[in-house]
Amino acid sequence: MPSIARPLRSVLYIPGSKPRALDKARGLPADAIIFDLEDAVIPEEKVAARATLAEALATGGYGNRMKIIRINGLDTEWGADDAKAAAKMGADAILLPKVDNPADLDALATFTGNIPLWAMMESPLGMLNAAAIAAHPKLQGMVMGTNDLAKELQTRPRADRLPMMTGLGLCVLAGKAYGIALIDGVYNAFKDDEGHRVECDQGRDMGFDGKTVIHPAQLDVANEAFSPSEAEVELARRQIAAFEECEATGQGVAVVDGKIVENLHVATARETLAKLDAINALSSE
Structure with a gap:
């Protein structure tokens, strides 16, 4: 869900x-x-x-x-x-x-x-x-x-x-x-x-x-x-970038910090960034 x-x-x-x-x-x-x-x-x-x-x-x-x-x-x-x-x-x-x-x-x-x-x-x-x-x-x-x-x-x-x-x-x-x-x-x-x-x-x-x-x-x-930490946000961005680069070139498997990045990790990373955006939007009001 x-x-x-x-x-x-x-x-x-x-x-x-x-x-x-x-x-x-x-x-x-x-x-x-x-x-x-x-x-x-x-x-x-x-x-x-x-x-x-x-x-x-x-x-x-x-x-x-x-x-x-x-x-x-x-x-x-x-x-x-x-x-x-x-x-x-x-x-x-x-x-x-x-x-x-x-x-x-x-x-x-x-x-x-x-x-x-x-x-x-x-x-x-x-x-x-x-x-x-x-x-x-x-x-x-x-x-x-x-x-x-x-x-x-x-x-x-x-x-x-x-x-x-x-x-x-x-x-x-x-x-x-x-x-x-x-x-x-x-x-x-x-x-x-x-x-x-x-x-x-x-x-x-x-x-x-x-x-x-x-x-x-x-x-x-x-x-x-309950907010994403700076480290979590930074890792999420690197995971997404590495995965998208591999998709664009069609070569190899995405790896960040010695760990394979799969679709499920990218989905979690995008959720992390979306949560940060929602928190920032709420805080700016």
Whole structure:
């Protein structure tokens, strides 16, 4: 399946109930924003948060950042009304928490129509059903809910996230099979840049498109980790040049740094340069 063209390196959670936070987000270097009506909003403010968020989105000013609204679960007293309200706010997608199977997305679509859907993947059942969920015709992205998943798995914290690898891996396989966006879970210690960088690099190496962040201080690390490095860009350009030269002359096999360059390497190289172009276009706005 084709890779995701739109940069989604950093996906920032913003409480839908906080006007100051909603305003500040307009100037932050996040590729996408999750406007949260769920965990970031206390029960007493959930109803009012809908109007606060609707006003902020109507005012605009978020540029080309992807705008995603996370509603409360449809099994809560707020979920259905959240979905109805979110469907009128002009967001790019609506994110449903704790998706266990495709039927959960079907239920949401009865309120949201043709608006693209995203799914929080944060339960063992959801991970086991990742392929069926990813195949849903309205689904365009998956977000890993690693805190909830760790709780459900009854794991102990580990820097390598080994207890979660099976579930995360199933989601990566499903997302790649169906060509949807894949966003890694949050790193809770928002003042620990080095630990965050290690986890971002792990997520990037696994195949995630970006990482959810809970604090603006985490944006730069995520953006850097999920951007092509200078070395990757330089290698991509050399691979493409060597391959095209061999094609033009009809002689030999393309070799760069002692390694054969085949069609698949050139395809990856071109994806790398396309991603860089998309990032530069987003940053210039």
